[in-house]
Amino acid sequence: MPSLDQVQREFASAIFHASRPVPAGVGSNHGGAANKRFAVYRNNVVMSLTDVVAAFFPVVARLLGGDFFRATARAFILERPPASPVLTRYGAELPEFLSEFRPVTDLPYLPDVARLEWMQQRAYHAANARPLTRADLSHVEPDEVPRLCFLFHPSAQIQRSRFPVFSIWRTNTFDEDVKFIPAEAAGEAVLVSRVGLEVKALLLDPGFYTFFEALMAGVPLGEAAMEASREASAFDFQKALAALLDLGAVYGHGAS
Amino acid sequence: MSAVPRSAMADPIPAGAGVGLKPEHYQHILKTRPAIGWFEVHAENYMEAGGPPHHYLSAIRSMYPLSVHGVGMSIGADEELDQLHLARLKAVCDCYQPGLVSEHLAWSTHEGTFFNDLLPVPYNCQTLQRVCSHVDQIQSTLKRQILLENPSTYVVFDASEMSEVDFIKQISERTGCGLLLDVNNVFVSATNHGFDPVAYIDEFPIERVGEIHLGGHSVDADDTGRTLLIDSHGTQVVDPVWELFRHVVRRTGRCPVLIEWDNDVPEWESLHMEAIRAEAILHREGARHAVA
Numbered sequence: 307m308p309s310l311d312q313v314q315r316e317f318a319s320a321i322f323h324a325s326r327p328v329p330a331g332v333g334s335n336h337g338g339a340a341n342k343r344f345a346v347y348r349n350n351v352v353m354s355l356t357d358v359v360a361a362f363f364p365v366v367a368r369l370l371g372g373d374f375f376r377a378t379a380r381a382f383i384l385e386r387p388p389a390s391p392v393l394t395r396y397g398a399e400l401p402e403f404l405s406e407f408r409p410v411t412d413l414p415y416l417p418d419v420a421r422l423e424w425m426q427q428r429a430y431h432a433a434n435a436r437p438l439t440r441a442d443l444s445h446v447e448p449d450e451v452p453r454l455c456f457l458f459h460p461s462a463q464i465q466r467s468r469f470p471v472f473s474i475w476r477t478n479t480f481d482e483d484v485k486f487i488p489a490e491a492a493g494e495a496v497l498v499s500r501v502g503l504e505v506k507a508l509l510l511d512p513g514f515y516t517f518f519e520a521l522m523a524g525v526p527l528g529e530a531a532m533e534a535s536r537e538a539s540a541f542d543f544q545k546a547l548a549a550l551l552d553l554g555a556v557y558g559h560g561a562s
Numbered sequence: 563m564s565a566v567p568r569s570a571m572a573d574p575i576p577a578g579a580g581v582g583l584k585p586e587h588y589q590h591i592l593k594t595r596p597a598i599g600w601f602e603v604h605a606e607n608y609m610e611a612g613g614p615p616h617h618y619l620s621a622i623r624s625m626y627p628l629s630v631h632g633v634g635m636s637i638g639a640d641e642e643l644d645q646l647h648l649a650r651l652k653a654v655c656d657c658y659q660p661g662l663v664s665e666h667l668a669w670s671t672h673e674g675t676f677f678n679d680l681l682p683v684p685y686n687c688q689t690l691q692r693v694c695s696h697v698d699q700i701q702s703t704l705k706r707q708i709l710l711e712n713p714s715t716y717v718v719f720d721a722s723e724m725s726e727v728d729f730i731k732q733i734s735e736r737t738g739c740g741l742l743l744d745v746n747n748v749f750v751s752a753t754n755h756g757f758d759p760v761a762y763i764d765e766f767p768i769e770r771v772g773e774i775h776l777g778g779h780s781v782d783a784d785d786t787g788r789t790l791l792i793d794s795h796g797t798q799v800v801d802p803v804w805e806l807f808r809h810v811v812r813r814t815g816r817c818p819v820l821i822e823w824d825n826d827v828p829e830w831e832s833l834h835m836e837a838i839r840a841e842a843i844l845h846r847e848g849a850r851h852a853v854a
Contacts, residue, residue: 307686308721310640310683310684310688310692311641313684314639314640314681315672315673318672318675321677328717331719332717332718332719333717334717334785335718335755336756336784336788338784339785339786340717340784340785342790343716343717343784343790344716344717346716346782347679347681347716350678351677354678354679358678387676388675388678389674389675389676391634391635391636391670392609392610392634393606393676394606394607394610395610431612431613432610433611433612434611434612434613460611460612503617
């Protein structure tokens with residue numbers, strides 16, 4: 307009699323290789339072939355995980371369209387199946403997979419759209435923390451402000467793309483008539499954060515990405531603002547600080 | 563039989579109808595506080611650090627008893643239990659203090675891959691030992707009894723040496739675990755493998771049943787054209803399953819019973835109607851049990 311390990315090894319392998327026969331010793335009480343019976347397991351695995359990917363990446367699904375999306379999701383699932391039963395974390399590798407998946411090379415912005423959607427998925431489940439408010443900062447002496455360092459909220463993440471990734475995501479998420487966004491339009495940077503129970507995405511003005519990136523690395527406020535101004539002469543410090551606070555992106559501060 | 567305390571914590575699950583809690587219904591439930599006995603969640607949906615799922619579940623838990631149903635422990639796997647996942651399950655239980663905790667007689671993880679499906683096991687002595695060892699580990703880690711659910715299956719194994727009911731009975735006797743009797747699963751497997759579902763219920767160790775599940779299934783056909791039912795949880799409970807449920811309740815009396823509707827989730831009212839129907843059957847058949 308085959309060992310349990312052997313039974314499960316063959317069963318697992320046959321699930322992911324549709325061309326393989328039903329494992330020996332697996333069948334039907336009624337006799338006859340058990341292909342359609344075994345196919346239930348194959349379908350359950352791929353279909354249920356396709357639903358997970360579609361739920362976490364609705365814009366990727368929409369950009370690819372029904373059958374093309376399902377075929378792409380299937381290829382992803384078979385190549386990079388979940389490693390954990392906690393499926394809220396499944397999909398982290400989709401952006402990288404899409405950047406290497408030949409059938410989607412005509413959509414070069416797709417991996418970055420997937421990255422933006424994954425950031426939102428992570429923000430949704432990130433740890434809770436009370437964000438910093440303007441009142442929290444009111445006691446800071448003006449000459450101490452440049453030396454402030456911020457702790458970022460667990461949900462806060464930034465992305466910079468050479469594609470108009472935010473515009474593509476926004477029109478496909480909110481517009482009844484989806485706008486045409488030329489892929490060669492200027493690249494965009496985005497801040498994602500959770501405000502209360504709601505995940506928000508904000509298109510960043512010039513210099514903001516550099517500013518936030520420096521702050522996230524622990525650079526003090528004054529120095530981060532200078533870096534941002536060097537990159538973008540129009541960098542608006544007050545507006546950038548307001549954006550951070552409005553999106554609840556920071557939850558603590560200290561002096562350098 | 564090892565002595566495992568029944569749910570030692572607050573808020574036992576009442577012997578009435580509950581439903582599987584779906585995110586689509588969070589706000590409606592908080593706003594209208596519907597008259598329903600309890601809710602059940604899939605443990606794996608509440609294993610992240612924070613965010614809306616914990617917010618809503620905490621609020622709902624403060625108003626209703628809660629049951630935690632694991633779908634990813636892979637109890638039927640030959641390989642060792644994932645200790646990290648067991649720790650996550652414990653964290654969910656510590657946080658939400660459920661009245662019942664249940665898992666499946668199935669496997670879903672093999673060599674680091676999670677299949678997201680409840681895969682079947684051969685019913686023999688080797689599997690029995692593995693499953694019992696896994697149930698023991700879970701119960702000792704959680705410091706409580708769990709309920710183990712009978713599966714829906716589509717294939718049978720040459721390596722099986724005993725009936726499903728015998729297998730389940732032995733697990734329960736050896737580990738002290740309770741049982742979750744999924745009546746739809748009995749109907750699905752009975753149809754797929756050609757056994758009598760009423761005889762299955764009559765042989766089932768009914769005194770160990772702590773919870774009943776009811777759900778919908780879809781209809782397909784196997785290679786020979788014979789009806790093949792699929793446990794899809796995407797529709798209403800069908801009449802023959804209600805009929806089988808009446809038979810179960812005549813044996814168990816009043817008992818916690820859950821409506822599972824996980825795919826194509828309907829409006830709250832449709833789901834609630836299914837629970838009301840289950841409650842009515844519990845009332846009528848449970849009374850017959852009491853006088854029997």
